[in-house]
Amino acid sequence: MAMKAELRRRRRAIVWAMMAGGAVAPLHAQVASPERGASRPDAGAELGEIVVTARKRAETLQNVPISAAVVTGAAISNQGISTIQDLTRTTPGVQLSQGTVANRQIVRGIGSGDNPAFEQSVGTFIDDIYHGRSRSSEGALFDVERVEVLKGPQTTYFGANAIAGALNVVTRDPRDTFSGDIRALYTPVFRGYQIEAGVDVPATETLSIRLAGQANGGRGWIYDTATGQHVPRTRNYAGRATLLWKPSDVLTVRLKAQHGDSRQQGGLPIVRGECPPSAVFGPPTGFCLAAINAGASPASADFERASSAGQRIRLKTDDFVGTVTIDAGRFTVTSVTGYNRYNYDLRSDLDTTPLPLLGLQNPEKYRQFSQEMRITSDASGPIEYLAGVYYQHSRLNPRQILTYGFLTPAITANPGLAALRPYLPLAIDNAYEEEADTHSMFGALTWKPAPGLQATGAVRYSLVDKDFTRTIGLGTGSFAYAMPIALPANVAPVGAAFAAGGGLAVVGSTALRRTDDHLSRSVSIQYEPSRDLMLYGRYDNGFKSGGFNGIDQTSTAALLSFAPEKVNAFEAGAKTRWLDGRATFNVALFRSKFSDLQLSGIAPTSNGAFVNRVQNAGGAVSRGIEVETSLRLLDSLRMSLSGAYLDAYYTRYANATPTAQQTLQGLRFQDLSGARPPLAPKWSGNWTIDYQLPITDGLKLRLTNTLFYKSGVFLNPNNDPFAYQRGYAREDLTIALASDQGWEVAVIGKNLTDHTIRSFGAPVPTSLGSYVYITEPPRNVSIQLKYAF
Numbered sequence: 110m111a112m113k114a115e116l117r118r119r120r121r122a123i124v125w126a127m128m129a130g131g132a133v134a135p136l137h138a139q140v141a142s143p144e145r146g147a148s149r150p151d152a153g154a155e156l157g158e159i160v161v162t163a164r165k166r167a168e169t170l171q172n173v174p175i176s177a178a179v180v181t182g183a184a185i186s187n188q189g190i191s192t193i194q195d196l197t198r199t200t201p202g203v204q205l206s207q208g209t210v211a212n213r214q215i216v217r218g219i220g221s222g223d224n225p226a227f228e229q230s231v232g233t234f235i236d237d238i239y240h241g242r243s244r245s246s247e248g249a250l251f252d253v254e255r256v257e258v259l260k261g262p263q264t265t266y267f268g269a270n271a272i273a274g275a276l277n278v279v280t281r282d283p284r285d286t287f288s289g290d291i292r293a294l295y296t297p298v299f300r301g302y303q304i305e306a307g308v309d310v311p312a313t314e315t316l317s318i319r320l321a322g323q324a325n326g327g328r329g330w331i332y333d334t335a336t337g338q339h340v341p342r343t344r345n346y347a348g349r350a351t352l353l354w355k356p357s358d359v360l361t362v363r364l365k366a367q368h369g370d371s372r373q374q375g376g377l378p379i380v381r382g383e384c385p386p387s388a389v390f391g392p393p394t395g396f397c398l399a400a401i402n403a404g405a406s407p408a409s410a411d412f413e414r415a416s417s418a419g420q421r422i423r424l425k426t427d428d429f430v431g432t433v434t435i436d437a438g439r440f441t442v443t444s445v446t447g448y449n450r451y452n453y454d455l456r457s458d459l460d461t462t463p464l465p466l467l468g469l470q471n472p473e474k475y476r477q478f479s480q481e482m483r484i485t486s487d488a489s490g491p492i493e494y495l496a497g498v499y500y501q502h503s504r505l506n507p508r509q510i511l512t513y514g515f516l517t518p519a520i521t522a523n524p525g526l527a528a529l530r531p532y533l534p535l536a537i538d539n540a541y542e543e544e545a546d547t548h549s550m551f552g553a554l555t556w557k558p559a560p561g562l563q564a565t566g567a568v569r570y571s572l573v574d575k576d577f578t579r580t581i582g583l584g585t586g587s588f589a590y591a592m593p594i595a596l597p598a599n600v601a602p603v604g605a606a607f608a609a610g611g612g613l614a615v616v617g618s619t620a621l622r623r624t625d626d627h628l629s630r631s632v633s634i635q636y637e638p639s640r641d642l643m644l645y646g647r648y649d650n651g652f653k654s655g656g657f658n659g660i661d662q663t664s665t666a667a668l669l670s671f672a673p674e675k676v677n678a679f680e681a682g683a684k685t686r687w688l689d690g691r692a693t694f695n696v697a698l699f700r701s702k703f704s705d706l707q708l709s710g711i712a713p714t715s716n717g718a719f720v721n722r723v724q725n726a727g728g729a730v731s732r733g734i735e736v737e738t739s740l741r742l743l744d745s746l747r748m749s750l751s752g753a754y755l756d757a758y759y760t761r762y763a764n765a766t767p768t769a770q771q772t773l774q775g776l777r778f779q780d781l782s783g784a785r786p787p788l789a790p791k792w793s794g795n796w797t798i799d800y801q802l803p804i805t806d807g808l809k810l811r812l813t814n815t816l817f818y819k820s821g822v823f824l825n826p827n828n829d830p831f832a833y834q835r836g837y838a839r840e841d842l843t844i845a846l847a848s849d850q851g852w853e854v855a856v857i858g859k860n861l862t863d864h865t866i867r868s869f870g871a872p873v874p875t876s877l878g879s880y881v882y883i884t885e886p887p888r889n890v891s892i893q894l895k896y897a898f
Contacts, residue, residue: 158171159179159181159255161177161255161257162257162277163177164266164565165266165483165553171684171693171695172637172684174634174643174682175260176680176735177257177258178200178201178257178258178737179255179256179257179258180200180255180258181254181255182253182254182255186305186895187845189857189891189893191250191325192246192247192248192250193205193250193278194207195250197258198817198839199795199839199841200258201793202217202260202790202793205231206868207247207377207868207869207883208223208243209223209871210223210224210225210471211227213243213868214231214246215230215273215789216231216273217699217701218785218786219703219706219757219789222707222709223709223710224658224660224709224723225244225473225507226659226723227656227709228242228270228656230272230273230274230674232268232271232276233278234275235278235280235428236280236365236447237432237481238445238479239268239477244453244475247371248424249323249345249371250278251305251347251349252280252319252323252349253278253280254279254280255279256278257276257278260274260697260699261273261274262649262650262678264629264649264650264676265551265567265631265649265651266567266631268499268547268569268571270653272652272703273676273731281319281321281351283353284309285317286309286311287309288898289307289309290895291305291307291897292306292894293893294891294892294893294894295891296891297890297892298330298889298890299327299339299886299889300328301326301889301891302324303323304325305321305322306321307322308320308321315354319349320349320350321349322346322348324345324347326344328340329341329342329375329378330378330884331375331413331884332413333413333415333416334405334413335405335417340378341375341376341378343371343374345369345371345372346369347368348368349366349367350367352364352365358436359435359437360433360434360435361433361434362431363430363431363432363433364432365428365429365430366428366429367429368426368428369424370425370426371426372421372423373422375421376420376456376457376458377422377457379457379461379881379883380411380412380414380883380884381400381414382870382880382881382882383880384400384873385397385401385879386876386877386878387831389773389878390773390877395515395873395874396460396515396875396876397876397878398876399460399466400415400461403415403464405462411865411867411882412884415462416460416461419590420456420457421454421455421456422453422454422455423453423454424451424453424454426449426450427449427450428449429447429449430446430447431446439487441484441486442484443485444480446480447478447480448477448478448479449477450474450477451475452473452474453471453472453475454470454471454472455470455473456470456471459874460515460874461873466514466515467511467512467513467514467874468586469509469510469511470508470510470592471508471509472507474505474506475504476504477503477504479499479500481500482498483498484497492556493554493555493557495551496553497551498550499551500547501545502547503547504542504544506540507660508539509539509540509659509660510593511537512534512535512588512593514534514586514588515875517534520533520607528600529600529603529607532584532585534585534588535583535584535585535607536585536586536587537613537662538583539581539662540580541578541657541659543657545574545576547571547573547654548573549570550569551567551570552568553565553566553567554567562634562636563635565631565632565633565634567630567632568628568629568631570628571654572624572625574623575654575656577619577620577622577657578618578621579657579659580617580618581615581616581618582616583595583596583605583614583616584596604616613662614664615663619669621657621670623655623657627673629649629650630650631647631648632647633646633647633648634646634647640686641690642685643684645682645684646679647679649676650676652673655672655674655707656671657671658670658722661721661723668723671724672725674704675704677702679701680698680700683696688740691740692738692739693738693739696735696737697734697735698734699732700731701730701731702728704728705725705726706725706727707725708725709721709722710826710827722766724764726759726761727760727761728760728761729757729760730758730760731757732756734753735751735752735753736753737750737751738751745800745801746800747800748799749796749797751795752792752793753794754792755789755793756791757789759781759782759783759784760782762781762782762784764780765780765781765827765828766827767779767827768829768831769872769877769878770829770831781828785823786823786826787825788824788868790821792819792820794817794818796817797814797816798812798814804846806849807849807850808846810846811843814841814842815840815842816838816839816840817839818838820836821835822834824867824868824870824882825870825871825872829870829880831878832882834868834870838862838864839861839862839864840858841857841861843855843856843858851897851898852895852896852897853893853896855893855894856891856893858888858889858891859889859890860887860888860889861888863888866884867883869882869883870882
């Protein structure tokens with residue numbers, strides 16, 4: 110009890126010190142990565158510096174004219190993070206989460222819609238290689254040097270599709286001495302485990318190798334009463350080998366190969382809500398009524414469900430990167446060659462009942478090859494330059510199979526459909542392929558006319574060719590998630606007529622092609638009147654290429670193709686140091702105007718069916734202010750605060766999909782002009798305190814407390830008020846005992862405020878007023894052991 114009282118007393122003292130010391134910036138965004146074997150970085154009186162490559166050259170974060178947050182590998186390890194989605198749960202202005210047909214990646218309120226055909230507006234780059242498909246965000250995050258969260262358009266330096274921002278992940282390189290580290294974490298409430306290890310092996314004086322791997326899993330946080338199991342039950346493995354060869358001071362060769370295998374039984378962590386629905390919708394109907402009649406709990410539940418067995422997610426990934434750098438003194442030539450692929454398989458129960466009513470199979474394959482060559486000058490003269498070329502070839506093969514068990518009674522009762530009865534349940538099989546070739550040329554020129562003053566102009570010309578082929582067929586489906594069996598040739602016309610008449614699908618094949626090109630521009634001016642002050646202003650123009658809505662099944666020409674999306678963005682800010690480097694205060698004001706915004710939504714048809722509709726909205730604006738401050742009061746006490754005010758809205762969006770209540774009223778569209786986009790909080794912020802208490806000469810106690818706040822957001826693109834996440838404050842706390850001998854034991858608490866946090870919401874088909882949600886894990890506490898040598 111005395112120990113608890115002492116901890117409470119120390120915590121109160123830290124809070125009062127914070128209030129007396131003023132506002133400060135995110136700790137993980139300012140502290141340099143520690144040497145392996147050290148429990149925490151210690152930079153004496155000053156805050157540590159972070160080196161980033163946001164402009165394709167090494168620069169300190171405080172000197173880059175970009176609003177960015179940087180999470181070091183040490184912070185990722187200390188917080189027990191294993192995926193990029195986990196990483197962004199407490200990052201202001203950033204949202205990454207799972208979805209049904211696609212995942213969501215959003216920065217400053219802007220991201221791509223729920224459609225697998227979209228490249229992500231927030232591009233992910235791992236060791237300089239583009240990972241633009243949303244499913245890749247579910248891959249393992251381990252053995253990382255740092256993650257740079259770059260806010261706003263990054264299209265001139267990072268490519269055509271990073272129109273809203275970029276996540277730049279840099280993994281660890283081998284060291285030239287024999288060393289290693291291991292981390293083990295256990296979460297009792299979920300029976301979750303995580304093991305990560307890495308070792309550096311110097312093979313010769315010029316060749317070093319690093320081997321690293323991670324394994325994690327658990328039983329999940331949602332109880333499925335129909336199967337009697339907690340879900341999602343996960344079992345994930347990933348490994349990476351890195352070879353670093355430096356035969357001379359001029360040449361560096363870096364080769365990386367990674368394989369990952371992620372398995373999630375129980376499918377998506379989806380729960381049913383609003384069943385029975387609100388009184389405005391009348392009595393329960395459709396799947397909601399079926400669930401109640403089947404004995405499922407009629408009350409909405411956030412951590413309990415009753416659904417069919419056999420659901421799962423499987424993701425297998427392979428990544429290969431070869432980087433060759435030639436340092437010629439006055440300039441550096443870099444070649445980056447990459448190949449990555451993944452096989453994804455989603456099996457999901459869309460009716461959210463234990464009955465065989467509506468099943469989804471969503472296998473997806475992706476292959477990508479890329480090659481970049483660039484030349485970069487040194488920083489010694491008044492002129493700096495960067496120039497390069499980029500080529501990428503990719504092939505995307507998704508397949509969407511919907512099995513309509515709930516239609517079986519209607520088909521059986523219709524004499525005109527008697528030929529279909531032996532082949533029920535009916536399944537619609539939609540398979541498509543998209544091949545894309547991207548060619549880019551880019552360059553940047555920086556002029557330094559006077560000490561502390563520099564102006565930079567950058568351009569990138571991109572040409573994107575896409576070929577699209579799609580085939581929709583009918584077959585006999587399986588609620589055991591087997592592949593459908595095609596209907597016999599004499600029966601297929603009957604099925605095709607039924608599918609077309611019901612608004613489900615138009616059977617047949619489609620082939621389309623498009624070419625998009627654009628010249629993206631960027632201009633920035635920065636002025637440093639002193640070492641402790643940097644002022645900047647920047648303008649960015651960019652685009653995201655158009656494409657094809659592969660999961661549309663109506664074959665309506667207006668629904669199949671969508672045009673490029675464009676942005677013009679302005680940002681002005683200041684980055685400052687105070688108290689001889691003990692404190693920083695950074696502020697950024699931004700305004701990004703998007704035109705032809707690529708959006709998708711589930712729209713009702715005239716006969717009551719639903720289609721996935723993609724369109725280019727008139728546009729949107731994302732504007733606001735971001736503040737980041739950090740303060741080191743003592744060598745043992747750091748505090749930080751980051752916050753964002755976001756005013757995001759559609760400038761023109763007259764034909765948005767309707768809400769459930771509007772659909773009940775007979776509306777087919779709504780006007781969302783002036784409304785906020787989904788997952789765009791008005792306020793978000795992160796307050797972190799990091800305190801270290803020396804116990805003996807070689808032993809210290811570390812306390813890290815993070816409080817994250819996010820105001821309310823809509824969860825669905827149609828801004829349905831019933832699919833809404835209220836504002837919440839989440840607290841994470843880590844208490845660790847660390848030794849100078851390289852070991853550490855920690856207790857990590859996440860979501861200690863135990864808020865129900867929904868990251869996804871969508872209407873339930875056939876059940877107006879009922880919804881499905883994806884919820885984040887509730888309060889949980891883990892024990893973590895680390896050792897480094």
